[in-house]
Amino acid sequence: MLYHLSLYLLKHNSFFNIVHYVSFRAIASLISALFFSILFGKWFIGKSKKMFPSRARPWTPKRVKNRDHMPTMGGLLILMCVILNTLLWANLFKYEVWIFLLCLLGFGVIGFVDDWQKIHHDDGISARLKLGLQLFVGMAVVAFWFAFSPPSTQICIPFFKNFQPDLGLFFILWVVFILVGASNAVNLTDGLDGLAIGSLISNFFAFSIIAYLAGHISFASYLNIPYAGCEELAVLGAIMVGVSLGFLWYNTYPAQIVMGDVGSLSLGAGLALMALMSKQELLLVISGGLFVVETVSVIIQVLSFKFLGRRLFKMAPLHHHFELLGWQESKITIRFAIISIVLTLLTLITLKVR
Numbered sequence: 001m002l003y004h005l006s007l008y009l010l011k012h013n014s015f016f017n018i019v020h021y022v023s024f025r026a027i028a029s030l031i032s033a034l035f036f037s038i039l040f041g042k043w044f045i046g047k048s049k050k051m052f053p054s055r056a057r058p059w060t061p062k063r064v065k066n067r068d069h070m071p072t073m074g075g076l077l078i079l080m081c082v083i084l085n086t087l088l089w090a091n092l093f094k095y096e097v098w099i100f101l102l103c104l105l106g107f108g109v110i111g112f113v114d115d116w117q118k119i120h121h122d123d124g125i126s127a128r129l130k131l132g133l134q135l136f137v138g139m140a141v142v143a144f145w146f147a148f149s150p151p152s153t154q155i156c157i158p159f160f161k162n163f164q165p166d167l168g169l170f171f172i173l174w175v176v177f178i179l180v181g182a183s184n185a186v187n188l189t190d191g192l193d194g195l196a197i198g199s200l201i202s203n204f205f206a207f208s209i210i211a212y213l214a215g216h217i218s219f220a221s222y223l224n225i226p227y228a229g230c231e232e233l234a235v236l237g238a239i240m241v242g243v244s245l246g247f248l249w250y251n252t253y254p255a256q257i258v259m260g261d262v263g264s265l266s267l268g269a270g271l272a273l274m275a276l277m278s279k280q281e282l283l284l285v286i287s288g289g290l291f292v293v294e295t296v297s298v299i300i301q302v303l304s305f306k307f308l309g310r311r312l313f314k315m316a317p318l319h320h321h322f323e324l325l326g327w328q329e330s331k332i333t334i335r336f337a338i339i340s341i342v343l344t345l346l347t348l349i350t351l352k353v354r
Helices: 002-009 014-020 022-051 074-089 095-120 127-148 170-189 195-214 217-223 232-251 260-277 281-287 289-308 318-324 329-350
Strands: none
Touching (some): 002 014, 002 074, 014 022, 022 074, 022 195, 095 127, 095 170, 095 260, 127 170, 170 195, 170 281, 195 217, 195 232, 195 281, 232 260, 260 281, 281 289, 281 329, 289 318
């Protein structure tokens, strides 16, 4: 809205040309997103206490079980602020803006249904149904992406500048796999106050920079990375950083609200789509290393119990293992956040190491 309004005002005053710069809108949108999420946060928490009291998962530690009735579905606040700030600051003529919102809302709806079931029934929707819905939304995102502007089906391999295999039609399955995998990985990590959102902040920040570089033909050429024409994603990523910081204001230990599946599923998928549209999705393995390790810990735990008859960890995902070792929740969250920051810095370094 402000971007398009500035096009009109530019005829009367050249000052408004500043709004056309992606860098300006990225910084401005981050600040406004932070402001709106903090502003509306207390109001939403009051509503959520009445409408969305959570139920602790049966397999979580006793400390977590004792926090029944914590307001949940904070992801709705996140999505509301993302949409508001996107309409304010983004160039709405860019197709990636609408595909990004479709991805967020699609996975958010799945999370909302799951959270609603958990509030009003003992369990959420079945794992099979959830996966089926995620695959459906993932395919819908791919369909709209190809319909608006068919992407390159090549994938960029970190550290190799001349090796970019072409997946052809398998690229569709690749995109769906990345979206669903990242969505579930963030969902598994969302188990302690501020844990998932703290790690997402550094990841969204890193991929905002990557999107800006990949969307600028000179920078992309200099770094020898694929030019993706996705500079508008830098604004969207900045909005995600601002909203996530605002949510962390209320989600930090001891949390006043949790994001629920509506938040974790949508934010995980949104991060994955940013990486895919920037043609740097494999860097998610590095920057999102924490999410990868948390997911792998669950897989190892299941396989260990199935084939060896014993559990390798005291509890999975990994953050619960450290809880049962006696680590304080705040210590786990802060240390994991530090690890995420280091991993995202290493991710940015890889852009030059080719």
